[in-house]
Amino acid sequence: MSLVWALIRRDLVLSIRQGGGIGTALGFFLAVVVLLPIGLGPDQAQLQRLAPGSLWIALLLSVLLSADRIFQQDYDDGSLDIMALGPVPFEIMALAKTVAHWLSASLPLAIAAPLLGFLINLDPLALIPLAFAMALGSMTLSLLAAIGAAVTVGLRRGGLLISLLVLPLYVPVLIFGVSASTAGPDIATPSLLILAALALASLVLSPLAAAAALRSYLK
Amino acid sequence: MQYLANPARFVSLANTALPYIWTITAALFAIGLYGALVTAPADYQQGETVRIMYVHVPAAWMALFVYTVMALASAIAIVFRHPLADAAAKVAAPIGTVFCFLALVTGSLWGRPIWNTWWVWDARLTSMFVLFLLYVGYIAVWQAIDEPHRAALVARVVALVGFINVPIVKFSVDWWNSLHQPASVFRLDGPSIAPSMLWPLLVMGLAYAFLFTALQLVAMRSEIAARKLRQLRIAAIGNR
Numbered sequence: 001m002s003l004v005w006a007l008i009r010r011d012l013v014l015s016i017r018q019g020g021g022i023g024t025a026l027g028f029f030l031a032v033v034v035l036l037p038i039g040l041g042p043d044q045a046q047l048q049r050l051a052p053g054s055l056w057i058a059l060l061l062s063v064l065l066s067a068d069r070i071f072q073q074d075y076d077d078g079s080l081d082i083m084a085l086g087p088v089p090f091e092i093m094a095l096a097k098t099v100a101h102w103l104s105a106s107l108p109l110a111i112a113a114p115l116l117g118f119l120i121n122l123d124p125l126a127l128i129p130l131a132f133a134m135a136l137g138s139m140t141l142s143l144l145a146a147i148g149a150a151v152t153v154g155l156r157r158g159g160l161l162i163s164l165l166v167l168p169l170y171v172p173v174l175i176f177g178v179s180a181s182t183a184g185p186d187i188a189t190p191s192l193l194i195l196a197a198l199a200l201a202s203l204v205l206s207p208l209a210a211a212a213a214l215r216s217y218l219k
Numbered sequence: 220m221q222y223l224a225n226p227a228r229f230v231s232l233a234n235t236a237l238p239y240i241w242t243i244t245a246a247l248f249a250i251g252l253y254g255a256l257v258t259a260p261a262d263y264q265q266g267e268t269v270r271i272m273y274v275h276v277p278a279a280w281m282a283l284f285v286y287t288v289m290a291l292a293s294a295i296a297i298v299f300r301h302p303l304a305d306a307a308a309k310v311a312a313p314i315g316t317v318f319c320f321l322a323l324v325t326g327s328l329w330g331r332p333i334w335n336t337w338w339v340w341d342a343r344l345t346s347m348f349v350l351f352l353l354y355v356g357y358i359a360v361w362q363a364i365d366e367p368h369r370a371a372l373v374a375r376v377v378a379l380v381g382f383i384n385v386p387i388v389k390f391s392v393d394w395w396n397s398l399h400q401p402a403s404v405f406r407l408d409g410p411s412i413a414p415s416m417l418w419p420l421l422v423m424g425l426a427y428a429f430l431f432t433a434l435q436l437v438a439m440r441s442e443i444a445a446r447k448l449r450q451l452r453i454a455a456i457g458n459r
Contacts, residue, residue: 147380151373155363164356165377168349168384175345209380216372 003088004096011100015069025062025105026112032058033116044121051122052130052181055113059106059134060141060170064163066105067145070097071153071214084218094214095207098146106138125183133180133192137173139199143206144169150210154217173198220295224302226443233436240433247426254419271329273419276404277427279322282350283385285315285431289357290382293375303439305371306446308378309361310438314431316354323347334398342391343399350388353381367449 015022036054037047074080074097083093114122114131122130148166152158176198180191223229255273262269289308296304326344327337338344360377364370392401403412410417 147376151360151377152363154369158363161356161359161363164352164359168352168356168381171345171349172387205380209376213373213376216369216376219369219372 003086004092007083007088007093007096008100008103011097012104014073015100015104022066022104022108025066025109028065029058029062029109029112030116032061033119036120047121048123051117051120052126053178054120055117055122055130056134056137056174056177056181059109059113059138060174062109063106063138063141063145064148064166064170066101067149067162067166068152068158069105070101070146070149071210072149075153075214075217080214081218084215090215091207091211094146094150094210095203098142098206098210101146102139102142106142107135110134110138123183126181129183129187129189129192130181132187133177133195136192136195136199137177140173140195140202141170143199143202144173147206147209147213150213153214220299220301226303226446229303230440230443233440237433237436240429240436244426244429244433247422247429251419251422251426254422259416259419260413265333268329268332269416271325272416273423275322275325275329276420277424278318278325279347280424281427281431282315282319282322282347283388284428285311285318286350286354286378286382286385289315289378290385293378296371296375297379303443305374306439306442307435308374309371310442311435312354312358312361314434314438316351316358318427318431319347319351319354323351339398341397341399342395343388343397346384346388346391350384353384357381367446 033055036050040047040050071080071094074083084090086093088096110131113134114127117127117130144166145162147169148162151165152162155161173195176191176194180189180195223232251273255270259270259273261267289311292304292308292311295301296308323344326347330339331337357374357377360374361370364373389402389405391397392399404410404417404420412420
């Protein structure tokens with residue numbers, strides 16, 4: 001177990017020291033949110049209607065943008081081969097790297113999103129549901145991005161392929177996420193519960209799929 | 220199943236079976252189209268446009284069926300390491316993509332006069348579009364990875380991960396309020412469609428299924444030949 005924590009800590013430290021991960025994602029997110037009112041026009045009512053969906057799309061794309069960081073460097077310098085031979089099961093190792101990506105990229109964005117929502121006239125009553133939904137959704141997004149990253153890790157031009165593979169899986173998360181991000185009397189709406197179900201399902205299935213895909217590159 | 224693992228045996232069996240399968244396909248299409256265009260009644264609401272159903276619905280059935288075949292082949296490849304399982308999944312994908320595309324296009328053409336819109340992002344249409352993207356992504360994996368064995372290993376994972384969408388497509392009209400009409404044929408209570416419309420639909424479905432079988436066997440023959448060619452080329456390099 002301490003090995004798993006060591007793995008997560010290693011990835012977090014690397015992402016902080018090297019930069020590029022959270023910086024790129026946050027920068028992209030900020031760019032989208034700032035450009036939205038400029039592009040969509042100053043109609044405040046329209047912006048409020050479109051705010052949850054826009055924030056979710058920005059979150060989705062930002063996580064996707066930073067996804068190839070998860071396994072790429074360790075594959076390139078051979079650390080992945082060493083990890084495959086080590087005492088930690090390969091699936092757990094994939095999960096640990098995904099958790100590190102979630103902590104360093106998805107979760108900060110999910111926390112920043114409701115705050116930046118005020119730039120696009122987000123309904124203050126929708127703030128708490130949006131925060132909850134994005135916290136759950138960010139887990140699913142990271143886990144699904146890990147599958148895409150694992151499938152494309154050995155490819156030279158894997159950029160388009162990772163989007164093509166992961167976006168169909170992202171569509172349910174987006175649909176339920178936006179549906180759960182609306183103001184209402186109840187936080188635990190059915191959409192939020194389905195979002196939680198998606199997070200739990202991908203928590204189990206993503207490490208299996210990612211490890212299987214990575215093994216095919218390590219042979 | 221293991222009997223067919225020998226590629227040469229598979230090809231010879233396919234060669235003997237294909238003429239019969241093509242004949243049956245042609246016959247079924249003839250019967251089905253006659254039933255669909257001549258015998259079946261026009262709908263009391265939609266008039267003659269309902270006849271698109273006999274092309275649209277079997278195409279959608281086949282889109283789902285072929286993805287299921289792909290996922291099953293990938294699972295067999297993982298569990299039993301059957302030599303031809305990866306090839307079966309690889310060649311089924313383009314066929315399924317075309318069926319899915321046909322379903323989307325014919326559905327859109329049907330929706331214009333009936334729903335007054337070419338497209339709507341409801342549950343059924345969105346999930347079918349997602350299925351199309353999954354098909355294209357699967358084919359892209361085979362194209363992107365040069366070494367066939369490694370491509371097979373990755374493609375298996377992609378096929379199985381995407382399979383979650385197939386039940387979503389099937390039950391989307393039950394789970395969500397959808398513009399697309401609910402299930403009329405494959406329901407627990409039995410078909411709710413009139414028998415005079417049901418039998419041409421089922422015959423067309425069978426015709427599409429036989430068409431898929433024929434195309435699949437032809438494509439697998441090509442794939443086996445391509446593999447042999449690659450092996451011979453590599454051997455030729457070695458013998459130089």
